[in-house]
Amino acid sequence: xxxxxxxxxxxxxxxAEHEYFLMDRLTAGIALTGTEIKSIRNGKxxxxxxxxxxxxxxxxxxxxHIAEYDKGTYNNHDPKRDRKLLLTxxxxxxxxxxxxxxxxxxxxxxxxxNEKGLxxxxxxxxxxxxxxxxxxxxxxxxxxxxxxxxxxGY
Numbered sequence: 652x653x654x655x656x657x658x659x660x661x662x663x664x665x666x667a668e669h670e671y672f673l674m675d676r677l678t679a680g681i682a683l684t685g686t687e688i689k690s691i692r693n694g695k696x697x698x699x700x701x702x703x704x705x706x707x708x709x710x711x712x713x714x715x716h717i718a719e720y721d722k723g724t725y726n727n728h729d730p731k732r733d734r735k736l737l738l739t740x741x742x743x744x745x746x747x748x749x750x751x752x753x754x755x756x757x758x759x760x761x762x763x764x765n766e767k768g769l770x771x772x773x774x775x776x777x778x779x780x781x782x783x784x785x786x787x788x789x790x791x792x793x794x795x796x797x798x799x800x801x802x803x804g805y
Contacts, residue, residue, distance in 0.1 A: 660691060662762040664698035669785060671758060671777035675749070680737035681712070681770050684728050686720035691770050693720075696762055703736065703757035703774055705747055710736045712759055712772065736772065746776060754778050 667673065683691070690696065695718035703712050711733045719727045738746075749755050761773040780788070 660694055660762075660764045662691075662694070662696050662698060664701070664758065664760050666699060667758055667760050667775070667777070669780075669788065671756075671775075671779055672784075673760065673775040673777050674755075675746075675776040676760070677738070677742060677746070677774050679710070679742075679772050679774055681772050682735040682737060683717075683770055686723040686726065686728050687717050687734075688770055689723075690717050690720045691762065692764065698759045698762060701759050703759065705750065706733075708740075708743060708747075710738060710743060710746065710757070712736055712774075715759065715762075736774070749776050 697716040699716075701712055701714040701716075703710055705711075713733050714731065715734060716730050717728070719730055746757060750757060755776055755778055757774055758777050759772050760775045763771055763773070765771050
């Protein structure tokens, strides 16, 4: 019996690199229910408008939308509920001290299924960009694209 490739699920937060400077990255596990992981495996999740926050000494992701599982019954989950992130105490302390500084936040960047079939979330310590920073990022992206086109001979 051949094992199905679960690594095909890569849900990105496309606005993250446009809206924020990403400093530190970390991979965290997520505490999910059965219908949530099934929806993620179907690719029905969104990281847009989501962020991470501390409640006590635990880190939660807020605003992440996981669509209800279509074959779920009354046991189906709430699509927008807060989900606990699974990190070590040392990683939590490190991020908590950084977030207490002015201007820093934690945002989810990538949701994926690892080789063991577990849902993981890449989170990043981020600082918001100003309007002129966003314009500068777009300029550099356009110039890189133009250089690649010239090298390919288009």
